[in-house]
């Protein structure tokens with residue numbers, strides 16, 4: 001007489017298995033006993049969905065006779081880190097009696113995803129007067145693999161002319177390093193983030209905002225010029241030249257004459273520094289300055 005239902009050895013099986021485990025890997029063997037005899041104690045196993053996540057059961061296959069559960073479809077921890085299903089044991093009595101147990105599968109992580117940067121490109125600007133160590137921008141990448149979180153490492157792999165910048169390998173913070181008057185107008189930095197296996201890249205465009213840091217400096221402190229008497233007006237006496245260490249508009253030099261009476265006798269081309277005399281001179285001495 002079939003008066004005993006099967007009894008599982010455990011009411012709840014918990015298994016840890018890597019998401020990298022191939023299809024066909026054995027997960028666990030469940031077992032149950034039945035106090036009856038003959039077909040009333042002959043057990044077969046099947047799986048059933050769990051109400052909380054009914055799709056999980058399709059990832060597994062059970063050997064009905066042995067209670068051996070195998071992976072039927074590749075697991076993916078990034079999709080589901082914990083899977084649940086029910087396993088049922090039935091005897092062959094008429095009517096059949098059955099009981100069930102719960103199987104929980106914790107899916108272990110492997111590094112099977114590349115990091116990705118939060119932005120495909122970043123832009124920042126920087127004063128040309130910036131000092132070493134100044135913050136420019138922080139780039140950030142993320143990784144779906146839970147074990148890679150906090151493990152990503154950043155580096156500037158290209159475009160860092162004269163090591164103008166440095167990136168903190170752990171935080172992604174980019175700062176000035178070797179800065180000075182040699183700074184370019186723009187930099188395109190190629191920045192990488194790696195989890196040790198997979199690497200992602202992003203572009204950081206740094207624009208240098210010019211500033212007025214330098215005073216123009218004449219090439220000579222005194223320019224000597226000779227001029228002959230009765231020379232027609234408009235002849236170039238000499239050309240003065242000054243240089244300015246700034247770039248762009250702040251490096252442009254314009255010339256003008258200061259000094260009493262000098263501007264009545266001479267004119268300077270504000271752009272070129274060419275010095276002309278504007279009246280015919282009658283001089284006793286050719287030395288003007």
Ligand SMILES: [Ca+2]
Nearest residue numbers: 004036040091
């Ligand atoms: Ca039974």
Ligand SMILES: [Ca+2]
Nearest residue numbers: 076077078112
């Ligand atoms: Ca995965």
Ligand SMILES: [Ca+2]
Nearest residue numbers: 113145148195
């Ligand atoms: Ca990864």
Ligand SMILES: [Ca+2]
Nearest residue numbers: 109110112145
């Ligand atoms: Ca993973």
